[in-house]
Amino acid sequence: MTQKPYTGSHSLLQSLEHEGVETMFGVPGGAILPAYDPLLDSSIRHVLARHEQGAGHMAEGYAMATGRVGVAMATSGPGATNLITPLQNAKMDSTPLVAITGQVGTSAIGSDAFQEAYTTGLAMHCTKHSYLVTDADEIPATIHEAFHIASTGRPGPVLVDIPKDVLNQHTQWSTPTLAGLPGYKPPVSQGHPRQIKAAIEMIEAAERPVLYVGGGVIHAKASAELARFAEAANVPVVTTLMARGAFPDDHPLSLGMSGMHGTYTATTAIQRSDVLIALGSRFDDRVTGDVAAFAPNAKVIHVDVDPAEIGKVRVPDVPIVGDAGLVLQALLERLATTRDGRPAPEREAWLGQLGVWKAEKPLRYDQPDDGPIKTQFFIERLHAVTGGDAIVVSGVGQHQMWASQFWGFSRPGTWINSGGLGTMGFSVPAAVGAKAAKPDELVIALDGDGCFQMTFQELITAATEDIPVKVVVFNNGGYGMVKQWQNLFYGGRLSAVELGTTVPNYPQLAEALGCVGLRVDHPGEVDAAIDKMLAVDDRPVVLEVVTDLDEMCFPMVPAGGSNDTIVMGPEDL
Amino acid sequence: MSQHTLSVIVEDKPGVLARVSAMFSNRAFNIHSLAVGPTHVPGRSHITVVVDAPELEQLKKQLHKLVNVIKVTELDSTEALESEVMIARIACDPVNRGEVGDTAGLFGAKMIDLAPNSITFEIAGTPEHLASFLDHMKPYGIVDLVKSGRVAMKKISDVARMAVGQT
Numbered sequence: 001m002t003q004k005p006y007t008g009s010h011s012l013l014q015s016l017e018h019e020g021v022e023t024m025f026g027v028p029g030g031a032i033l034p035a036y037d038p039l040l041d042s043s044i045r046h047v048l049a050r051h052e053q054g055a056g057h058m059a060e061g062y063a064m065a066t067g068r069v070g071v072a073m074a075t076s077g078p079g080a081t082n083l084i085t086p087l088q089n090a091k092m093d094s095t096p097l098v099a100i101t102g103q104v105g106t107s108a109i110g111s112d113a114f115q116e117a118y119t120t121g122l123a124m125h126c127t128k129h130s131y132l133v134t135d136a137d138e139i140p141a142t143i144h145e146a147f148h149i150a151s152t153g154r155p156g157p158v159l160v161d162i163p164k165d166v167l168n169q170h171t172q173w174s175t176p177t178l179a180g181l182p183g184y185k186p187p188v189s190q191g192h193p194r195q196i197k198a199a200i201e202m203i204e205a206a207e208r209p210v211l212y213v214g215g216g217v218i219h220a221k222a223s224a225e226l227a228r229f230a231e232a233a234n235v236p237v238v239t240t241l242m243a244r245g246a247f248p249d250d251h252p253l254s255l256g257m258s259g260m261h262g263t264y265t266a267t268t269a270i271q272r273s274d275v276l277i278a279l280g281s282r283f284d285d286r287v288t289g290d291v292a293a294f295a296p297n298a299k300v301i302h303v304d305v306d307p308a309e310i311g312k313v314r315v316p317d318v319p320i321v322g323d324a325g326l327v328l329q330a331l332l333e334r335l336a337t338t339r340d341g342r343p344a345p346e347r348e349a350w351l352g353q354l355g356v357w358k359a360e361k362p363l364r365y366d367q368p369d370d371g372p373i374k375t376q377f378f379i380e381r382l383h384a385v386t387g388g389d390a391i392v393v394s395g396v397g398q399h400q401m402w403a404s405q406f407w408g409f410s411r412p413g414t415w416i417n418s419g420g421l422g423t424m425g426f427s428v429p430a431a432v433g434a435k436a437a438k439p440d441e442l443v444i445a446l447d448g449d450g451c452f453q454m455t456f457q458e459l460i461t462a463a464t465e466d467i468p469v470k471v472v473v474f475n476n477g478g479y480g481m482v483k484q485w486q487n488l489f490y491g492g493r494l495s496a497v498e499l500g501t502t503v504p505n506y507p508q509l510a511e512a513l514g515c516v517g518l519r520v521d522h523p524g525e526v527d528a529a530i531d532k533m534l535a536v537d538d539r540p541v542v543l544e545v546v547t548d549l550d551e552m553c554f555p556m557v558p559a560g561g562s563n564d565t566i567v568m569g570p571e572d573l
Numbered sequence: 574m575s576q577h578t579l580s581v582i583v584e585d586k587p588g589v590l591a592r593v594s595a596m597f598s599n600r601a602f603n604i605h606s607l608a609v610g611p612t613h614v615p616g617r618s619h620i621t622v623v624v625d626a627p628e629l630e631q632l633k634k635q636l637h638k639l640v641n642v643i644k645v646t647e648l649d650s651t652e653a654l655e656s657e658v659m660i661a662r663i664a665c666d667p668v669n670r671g672e673v674g675d676t677a678g679l680f681g682a683k684m685i686d687l688a689p690n691s692i693t694f695e696i697a698g699t700p701e702h703l704a705s706f707l708d709h710m711k712p713y714g715i716v717d718l719v720k721s722g723r724v725a726m727k728k729i730s731d732v733a734r735m736a737v738g739q740t
Contacts, residue, residue, distance in 0.1 A: 120588060124595045129640040132587070149640060183584060183643040308634035 008136030008167040009034040012100070013042045015143035015176070021071050023436050025049050025058040029075025030115055032102030034167035047436055047465050052079050054429040054458040056086020060095050061433025064416045065391055065443075067221060069150050070433065073100040077115030080161070081122065085423060087157045088126035092420025093242060094219060096155035098146045099123075103163040106134060119161045128156030134163070136171035144176035153186025154306040155219055187305055190326035193334075199277070199301045199318045200334045206275035208350045209235045210298075212258070212287075215242030215419070216280015216305060222325030223247065223412045226279070229328050232335055234344040236354055238266040240281050242419045245409040255354065256363075259287040260557050261401040264361035265354055267555070267563050270295050272353075278302045280324040283313035284420070285560075293562035303327045361568060363405050365551075372548040373523050375399055375474045379406040379446065382472070385530045390442040391416065391434050395427035395451030398480040398553045403446045425454030431469045432462045442534075445471040449499060450479045456513070462540040463514030470533055471515075471542045476549050477501040484552045488573065501546065510542035521546035576605060577629050578653055578725050581620040581636060582644040585611060589641045593620060596639060602632055606657075608722035617643070621724045648725050658721040659703050660685070662693045664714030673713050680706040691716050 012035055016024070023045045028036045039046055049055035052074040059070030070090075074083050080101040090097040104113040123130040129149050131142050139162070146158040190196075203209055217226055223246050230237050230253050237247045238258045247254055258266035270276060276298040281287070288294040291313060302309075302316035303324060310319045320327055367377040379402055392407055393416040394400040400417055409415055416434055418426035431445035452473045462469050483497040507517030516536045520529035520543065533543045556567045567573060583589045590609055597604050605623040612619045626632055629647055636645045648655075661682075665673045670692065674684065677694050680702065686693035696706055700723060707715065 121591065124588075124592055125599055181640065184640045306638070308631065308638055312631055 005170050006172060007034065008139055008162065008169045008171055010038045011136060011139040011171050011173050012143065012162065012167065013038045013044065014173050015140045016044060016071065017042060018140070018176070019069070019143065019147045021069075023047060023062060024071035024073055025055040025062070025433060025436075026073030027052050027055055027075070027079060029079050029102065031076035031104055031164045032073060032079065032100075032167075033075075034164060035073065035100070035102070035162075045436075046073075047432070047461065047467070049429070049461050050457045051455070052082035053085050053425070054432075054455055054461065056083045056097075056099065057089070057423075057426050057429035057455070058433030058436065058458070058461075059097055059099075060086055060090055060093075060426075061393060061416055061430030062437040063090075063095050063097060063433075064430070065413060065434035065437045067219070067413065069096040069098055069147050071098050071100070075102045075115065076104055076119065077117045079115075080117055080119040083159075084122060084126055085421075087123060087159065089418055089421040089423045089426065090157035091126050091128065093418065094155050094215060095157065096150040097157035098143075098150050099157060099159045101159065101161045102167070103132070103161045105165040106163045107165070109163065120159065123159040123161075126157070127159050130159040130161065132161045132163075133166055136166050136169035137174075139166075139171070140174055140176040141180055145178060145181055148178055148181070149184060154216075187307070187321050187323070188326070189322040190330040191303065191320040191322040193330075195318055195320045196327070196330045196334045199320065200331060200338050202275050202299060202301060202318060203233055203235065203277065204335075204338060204345065207347065208269075208273050209233070209275040209277065209347075210255075210269050210273040211235050211237045212240070212270060212276055212278045212281050213237055213243045213246055214240045214279065214281025216303075216324045217243055217246045218412050220280065220305070220324035221412070222328055225325050225328035225332070227251070229332050229335075232332060232344065234347055234351075235277065236269060236351065238262075238270060240284070240287055240419075241404055241417065243281070244404055244415040245412045248410045249408040250410065255358075257404055259284075259563075260289070260559070261405065261553055261555060263363060263405070264555055264566055264568065265357040267557065267566055268357060269354055270298070271563050273298045276300050278304075278316070279328075280304060282309045288313065289557045289561055289563040293564065363555075364569075367523055369523065371522050373521065373526065373545055374551055375402050375476075375545070375547050376406050377523060378472070378474070378526055378545050378547070379403055381526050382444070382530055383407055385527060386442060386444075386534070390414065390444050391438060393417065393427050393431040393434055393443065393445045395445075395447045396422045396424045397448050397451065398476075398484065398551070399446055399448045399474045401553045424451045427451055428455045428469075428471060429458040429461075431471065432458055432467050435462070435467045435469045436465075439467075443469050445469060447471060447473050448480060449473055449475040449477065453499070453504075456509070459510070459513040459515050459540055459542065467540070468537060469540050471540065472533075473506055473542060473544045474547050475501055475506065475544050476547045476551070478549070480551075481553065487552070489558070501549070506542060506544035515540040515542050517542050517544075519544040519546065575625070575627070577624055577626060578648040578650070578655065578723065579622050579624065579629070579633070579636070580646040580648055580725055580727070581622060581642060582612070583618050583620060584641040584643065585616050585618040586641055589618070590620070592639050592641060593622075593636070596635055597624075600632070600635055602626055606720070606722040608724050610724075619724075621722070623723050646727065648727060652728050653725045654728050655699050655723055655725040656697055657700060657703055657723045658695065658697045659706075659718065660693060660695050661707070661710065661718045662686075662691050662716040663710045664691055664716050666690060669713065673710070676709050677706070680709070682706060
């Protein structure tokens, strides 16, 4: 038997191994076929997803659980277009991702060939960068650049499109360099010393400062520095949806999440602040509400690794371009110099006021003893039973907001969700990806029935690939958040939001997919159901939680409204 | 909305112009004119883009974020050398042909095509020069017109530096 020639496909797999890839997620097909042959001989684990969107979200879940680059692979045409949603999702949430797609043969490009799509053109709008490889000799350098771009500066998705003939081309592997990137210089700085000094002087003189912390702190793995700085400067901390877990919720300086469904204290603290320190956050409209009315009296210090975020929405008084972790270290050093042994400002009035708001306007819900189950109650019970020691992966909607509000986060990397794009269906595949990355951790998807119905086929992946995730489906019989808006803003005229509570039969569906299926519909049985779910270790579990059909998510700032107009509950309407 | 000229050095790779123009449309920036061509350095192209925008900071930063973009320079009109080529077909008849030709000649325009009812001129110069030429041609009737898009480069002469108050 003659030895197989070394081709672009071999080079691709060797390049991925060279980047340290251990697990990737994908679906094969015609154009990518050559790459699946050397995969059989590779050390890389390939998780066979049931849909390319699932593969993409799995790679995101993997990346968010580990901080490493997630890898998804798909074929040309529909395989590539199915990856578009995960790519845009990763772009919005700055998740490091490399997507490999097959392409029709070089000579067929542009001819409307079978399963052809202009993939790099499509990806242009939803990636940090994209490549079309036209020579197999360029594969090692291209893959190396792709991983470098995906994981440095502000992380993001990179797509590498490889025509089938290039995958089949005879080539040889060569150790790659970054010589081909003259225009890519992500800032690695700790901020300009003059700006650091100005920031510290501003913070020290502040009466009502707030740290407004975003996902950048998670990406920078800077939670420890954040805690040290918040304590040293004695400044309370608001965490955005993407930063949940970056600062422990049970810390006395923690105010929780702010914005549209944030806590009264977090949202109002920002509104009343005199100095707002934005750290790896981007003044998203879900955080600011009406921008003109956002933190109207605050001087703003904005720290971000992406210069384009600074001044995009709110012009800061002190702009600092740099890595959140390095900047926090520089701020700590400068703080020590400026203090010169003097104690931290006590800020008694400000911290006292925040304490009063926390006590007077807490998150709340009513759980009637005889049901129906409130999602908030279930989440609190799940946290209590597990001790909060789990990676929680949510979908998008009411359950996502409640999970963020009621799961007390204690460490980074334990909250995985689709923040910027708001991709329904994210939860199940992202949980599969997270569990594949962290098999020894408890990974729980907290999903809504609407989201679940978009991507539940990836439970087949979980069952067949031995990835035992737990999936909680909060069944309120519809698209709860859309229904809430129709109730609040469309006079209760419900249009296309009711899915019904009986079809599908979730436990039966789960069993059919190779999972254990459970259901709970009474608050008194919640703990027992959680115990049952946690007891299953050898298969994925789906626990259907039949919840209140009409519960609304509060607090709420109506879209585009001022953050001074927080609706605390139905009584405020 | 004011006009700004940007000089952008990019890698000469397939799709780079598409990436630049895609960013403009993505971010809702309005391109007034765009000209692209190779530089004297192999592998480098130069894009001159004129945009209508209230401010340029965000646009410059977004351009910098494109991996293939190497350098972005904003060119203030007082310190830029700007030029554009235009081909303009002007209506005329045998009676006023001489007058049209004389006037165009004053602007340094070159006749490149002659027909019984029109003369076609090629003219290069600053945007102001071309605008002035067109003002003088309008009374005769402009039949057709095409512009190359503006190209620009930073001035470095003493005259230029004195003009912007530097020493």
